[in-house]
Amino acid sequence: MSAENEALVRRFFEDFCNGRRPEVADEIIAADYVSHGPQAPPAEGPEGVKARVSVYQDSLDGNWGVQEIFSAGDRVVARWVGSGTHRAELMGVPPTGKHIEVEAISVFRIDGGKIAEEWTVWDALGLLQQVEAVPAPA
Numbered sequence: 001m002s003a004e005n006e007a008l009v010r011r012f013f014e015d016f017c018n019g020r021r022p023e024v025a026d027e028i029i030a031a032d033y034v035s036h037g038p039q040a041p042p043a044e045g046p047e048g049v050k051a052r053v054s055v056y057q058d059s060l061d062g063n064w065g066v067q068e069i070f071s072a073g074d075r076v077v078a079r080w081v082g083s084g085t086h087r088a089e090l091m092g093v094p095p096t097g098k099h100i101e102v103e104a105i106s107v108f109r110i111d112g113g114k115i116a117e118e119w120t121v122w123d124a125l126g127l128l129q130q131v132e133a134v135p136a137p138a
Helices: 002-018 023-028 045-060 124-130
Strands: 029-035 063-072 075-085 099-111 114-122
Touching (some): 002 045, 002 063, 002 099, 002 114, 023 029, 023 045, 099 124
Parallel strands (some): 029 114
Antiparallel strands (some): 063 075, 099 114
16 A cells, blocks of 8 residues: 555646646545645635645745655655746735745555645745845854
């Protein structure tokens, strides 16, 4: 099961996020999916995931680069780097044209061959510093 679960999460990043294929969410996200990430807009079900990911696709021309992935039981952990160019308003910050890169870790719970829950922590402060919305440390 581990290899299949890891392939499912890779598909989330590669086909859905980077491939900008929203219909993939309908195939891989459970109807009762819930996101527990404190730093991103809340998301429930496939439509919620589509809306949340599109925020970063649109505002940053986002790219999700998986650096490492592993699994245990029904959990898959992915360490990834989000990158892109700030092209539209994000979190109230007007576009700056700046390139950003932020590190993140996501834990996915797989149930019935679909992503049922997600916990993601990413460097939101680093993003705000890179678009100069918050001062960087001296």
